[in-house]
Amino acid sequence: MNKEIVLATLEQRLRSPVRCALAAAFVFFASGPYLIALFVKAMPREIQGSPHGGMLALVFAAGVLGQEFSSGAPQLTFTRPLPRWQWVLSRAATCAAIASVLAILPYFPALLIGIPLDQIALAMLGQVAEAVATTAVVAGLSSIVPGLTDLALLAGANIGFGILGLFANLLRDDQARAVATWLKSHIEPWFSPKLDLVGLAHGASWSSHALLVILSTIAFWLVIAIAMSNRKELSYATD
Amino acid sequence: MGVKAQVGFLPERLLFDRWMSGMRFLRYHHALANLPAESRAADCAAVLEKVGLDAHAGRKSLKTYSRGMLQRIGLAQALLNKPRFLFLDEPASGVDPAGVLLFRRLLAEARAGGTTIVLNSHQLDQVERICDRVAFLRDGKVQAIEVLHAGAEAKRHLRVRFGAFDDLTSEALSRLAAGAMAELVHPLNPAREAVFAVSDDTAATRLLAALLQGGMPVVEARSEEGRLERLFLEGQQAVGS
Numbered sequence: 001m002n003k004e005i006v007l008a009t010l011e012q013r014l015r016s017p018v019r020c021a022l023a024a025a026f027v028f029f030a031s032g033p034y035l036i037a038l039f040v041k042a043m044p045r046e047i048q049g050s051p052h053g054g055m056l057a058l059v060f061a062a063g064v065l066g067q068e069f070s071s072g073a074p075q076l077t078f079t080r081p082l083p084r085w086q087w088v089l090s091r092a093a094t095c096a097a098i099a100s101v102l103a104i105l106p107y108f109p110a111l112l113i114g115i116p117l118d119q120i121a122l123a124m125l126g127q128v129a130e131a132v133a134t135t136a137v138v139a140g141l142s143s144i145v146p147g148l149t150d151l152a153l154l155a156g157a158n159i160g161f162g163i164l165g166l167f168a169n170l171l172r173d174d175q176a177r178a179v180a181t182w183l184k185s186h187i188e189p190w191f192s193p194k195l196d197l198v199g200l201a202h203g204a205s206w207s208s209h210a211l212l213v214i215l216s217t218i219a220f221w222l223v224i225a226i227a228m229s230n231r232k233e234l235s236y237a238t239d
Numbered sequence: 240m241g242v243k244a245q246v247g248f249l250p251e252r253l254l255f256d257r258w259m260s261g262m263r264f265l266r267y268h269h270a271l272a273n274l275p276a277e278s279r280a281a282d283c284a285a286v287l288e289k290v291g292l293d294a295h296a297g298r299k300s301l302k303t304y305s306r307g308m309l310q311r312i313g314l315a316q317a318l319l320n321k322p323r324f325l326f327l328d329e330p331a332s333g334v335d336p337a338g339v340l341l342f343r344r345l346l347a348e349a350r351a352g353g354t355t356i357v358l359n360s361h362q363l364d365q366v367e368r369i370c371d372r373v374a375f376l377r378d379g380k381v382q383a384i385e386v387l388h389a390g391a392e393a394k395r396h397l398r399v400r401f402g403a404f405d406d407l408t409s410e411a412l413s414r415l416a417a418g419a420m421a422e423l424v425h426p427l428n429p430a431r432e433a434v435f436a437v438s439d440d441t442a443a444t445r446l447l448a449a450l451l452q453g454g455m456p457v458v459e460a461r462s463e464e465g466r467l468e469r470l471f472l473e474g475q476q477a478v479g480s
Contacts, residue, residue: 004270008256015258072254076316079248080271081241 002082005090013060013098022059023102026052031106037113047110047119047198053103053127054192057134061095062151064135065225066142069232085226092139092222099131122197133193133217140221143228154191161188193217244273247322251329251359253309261287261304261312262297265319272320282319290315291341306333314342318349325349328359343368363467375471385467396424396463397443401431402456409433412455419449434463 013019030052037043065088068074078084104124111120141150161184168180195214200206259267265283274282287297290311296304304312310333317325330346331339346369350356360366366373367387375382401407409426416423416435421442425434437443443460450457 002271004267008259008267012256012258071256072250072252073256075250075254076248076268077271079243079246080268081243081273082271 001093002086002090005082005087006094009064009091009094010098013095019059023056026055026059027102027105031109034106034109034113034115038109045113045115047107047115047123049196049198050106050127051130052106053099053130054134054194056099056102057096057131058138058151058154060098061092061135061138061142063148064091064095064139064142065229066144066146066150067148069143070146074229074232084229088139088143088225088229089222092135092225095139096132096135099135100128103127103131116201119198119201122201126195126197129195129197129214130193133195133214136218136221136225137191137193140224140228143225157191161191189213190217190220244320245323247317247320247325247354249310249313249317249325249327249330251332253313257301260298260300261292261308262294264301264312265297265316268316269319274320286315286319287312289318289345291338307335307338310334310342311338314345318345321352321354323354325354325356326359327356329361330358331360331362331365339365363471367467373467387467395437395439395443397421397435397437397446398461398463399433399435399447399450399457400459401427401433402458403431404454404456407431407455411453412450415449415453415455416446419446421446421449 030050033043033048037045068091074087077087104127107120107124107127110123111117138150138154141153144150145153164180164184168177168184171177171180190213193214195210256264256267262283265287266279269279269283270276284294284297287294292308292311292315296308301309301312310330314327314330317327325346327346331342334342343365346356346358350369356369358366358370370387373385373387375385407427409423412427412433412435413423419442420438422436423433424436427433435446437446443462447457447460
C-alpha cells in the first residue's frame, strides 16, 4: 500500500460533487427507516435489508483504474519507483475504505431506537464486506475497460443474470433449468457480492461458504485488476 | 525500481492529474520518487522557481494552466529527483520563446551535471543545439546515428563554394584550414563546395582570409545551419531511392 496514492485517491474521489451527492443520498435513504422510527412508534424496530454498501462502492470505485488509464495519468506515475500492484491495491483499498465508512453510518440511528447491538454490528459487517467485495469487482472490471465503462459492464452482467433467472423459471426441461439455476447462483455472486450476516442474530447457522464466496470474489477481481494493469501499454492515453 | 529512481520523464501529452494544484502535483511526485519528506516543501519550491513558475502559479489548479505552463511543471517534476537519465518527449512543444531558452539552459545545466538526456523531438534545430548524438528513426527502427557536438564545445560549420581553379584540392584546403586553426570536415564535392569547422566568427574570418591568401577562388561562404535537417532529408532521399 502506498500512502501517497491513498491520499491522492481519497482527495480525487471526494472532490467529485456528483459522487458526494450520490453517496449522501444512499446514506440518507439507508438510514431512513431508523430515522423515521425515532419519531414513529409504529415503525418496526429491526435491521432492514439494504443494498447501500454495494451501491456506495459503485459510486466511489467506478472508473477507479479505467478513468486513470483513459486520462493517461499512470504513464507518468509509473515512471516512479512504484510497483503497479501497489498502485492498483492502494486505489482500490481507498475506495473500499470510503464506501465502508459511509456504509456503516446509516446504522448509528439504529442504536437510538433500541435495536440490539449484535444485530447492528452484524449488519455493519455485512455492509462492509459487500462494499469491499463490490469495490474489488469494479476495480477488476475497471482494469479491463476504459473510463466508466465498468459500470456499463456490471449493469450488463446483472441484466444478463436477471434474464438467466427468468429463463430458469420458464424452462420446462429440468436439466436446462438446473443448468440455468446453477449458472446464476454460482456466477452471479462474483458480480454482485452479498453477505447477509443479520440472520445469525436470529439463530441462522453460520455459512462458511458465503464467506468463502466473498473472499474468493475479492481475490479474483484484485488479481484480474493487477494482471490487467501490468499488461497495459502506456504509450499514451488509451482513448 | 532502482533504475526508476534515477529517471526523469516528460511526456509529450501532459495528461496527468489535472485536479491537483501545481505544488500538490510536485509534492505528489516528490513523495512517489521516495525523496526525503523533510526537504519536500523546499525541493518543490526550488524546482518550481527553476522552471519559471511562481508560488501563485503553484497554488493554481493544473486545469487552469496554459500549454506552456504545463510543459514547465512537467519539466519540473522530471527534474525533481535530479535524474541520471532524463527522457523528454517534445519538451518545448507549446512553450513561448523565453520558455524555450529557459528549457535549453536547464537542459544544458542538467547535461553539465552528468545527466544523460534522451530527447525525442521533431524540432531538429533544438535537437542540434542540445544533443551530442542523434538517431533518426523510421518505423521504429534506427536509420542512422549522427554524432554532433552540442553545447559549449559546439563548432560552427562553414560551407564554402569555390570557383574553377586547377590547384583546388581537398588536401590543399585541409592544409590551409589547419593553418587557420579550422578543420576541413567535408571535402570538396563535385559542386566545388567544402565544409569547414570553425569555433566562432573570428575563426571563420581567419579561415576565409587564409583561403584567399592561399589563392583559393572563394565565391561564396555561408554558415551551415540546419545540418540535421539536411542529414534527415539526405536520409529520406536515400530511403526513397
